[in-house]
Amino acid sequence: MRVVELAGIGPGPYACMLLADLGAEVLRIDRPGGGALDLPGPDLLARGRRSVALDLKRPAAAEAVLRLVESADVLVEGNRPGVTERLGIGPDVCLERNPRLVYARMTGWGQDGPWASYVGHDINYAGLTGAIAAIGEPDRKPVPPLNLVADFGGGSLFCVAGILAALVERATSGRGQVVDAAMVDGVSSLMTMFYGMGAGGAWQDRRGSNLLDGGAPFYDTYACADGQYVAVGALEPQFWAEVVEVLGLHDAPAQWDVSQWPALRERLTAAFGTRTRDEWAATFEGHPACVTPVLRLGEVAAHPHLAARGTTVEVDGVVQPAPAPRFSRTPAAVPTPPRPPGADTRTALSDWGFTEGDLADLAADGVIPGS
Secondary structure, eight states: OEEEEEOOSTHHHHHHHHHHHTTOEEEEEEOTTOOSOOOSSOOGGGTTSEEEEOOTTSTTHHHHHHHHHHTOSEEEEOOOTTHHHHTTOOHHHHHHHOTTOEEEEEESSOSSSTTTTOOOOHHHHHHHTTTGGGSSOTTSOOOOOTTIIIIIIIIIIHHHHHHHHHHHHHHHHOOOEEEEEEHHHHHHHHTHHHHHHHHTTOOOSSTTOSTTTTOSTTEEEEEOTTSOEEEEEOOSHHHHHHHHHHHTOTTSOOTTOGGGHHHHHHHHHHHHTTSOHHHHHHHHTTOSSOEEEOOOGGGGGGSHHHHHHTOEEEETTEEEEOOSSOOSSSOOOOOOOOOOTTTTHHHHHHHTTOOHHHHHHHHHTTSSOOO
């Protein structure tokens, strides 16, 4: 599968990283000189694919992209609505050139609606859809869950799901189509269970007061003697019974007596505060209690379970997540390091059918850097 990626930040690159991890040939079209957001450290979201530098604002750039589209299965772009149309590489033009193309559009607000042209980031999209309001302690401000919920959960993953579904449909119809992946739509879908719980009276719009938001004392994190934390997820009675047994809380209030939850939380807080995190991890080892250590990012790779599965890999000295999910017959390869913007301009374009004369013309027109 061949994918043309119009480089952006956040969810578009992560979606294309996932496709590359799973074996797609992804050609990333970068701006000459790199992107707009230059963060320190390696751009791991750009791993696994080659980079071509094209100045899309040059008149001849559109035809270069359309030539790439002719032999591509997918194009992914993350611009605001109307931008690619103004550049001459919008979906109508691309689908006319290649009717089998899946044209994926990754935005925060979607392609239509009164906010379609607004700017925004994960915190804005997740905030508008109710997700952030539900995260945090009661009577304190909402906590942004990194940029996992909107950018990568409601954005990248839904974009990839849409691309793959469109490719499956294409196998029957022979036709491509446009995938409108909006983060506000994706996050709303992620909140489906909570809509159902709210309709049944089992969810209230108050942070830290519900079953899965830290309101239940048996589904929360607790500080240990060393200032580190353990996570307790003992929802089912058999798991809670194990927690009671290991902690020796046989006289504790009943698990589901909501009126006693504050007292139960006090008991759990006191108990977990008597030992270090790793001591509790060793104590609960082998007990079906849903009690695990809360690891910091730098500790993840060394955990025995994650190390045994190879959940992280080291590439060029940089520890990073391995491709996921796993396949029994066609395992993913170890990803290649991210390439600097434009590092493969001439070789990659040549592999996609551009001649030396074509490259010379593009350089003369300012679309690609000169030799």
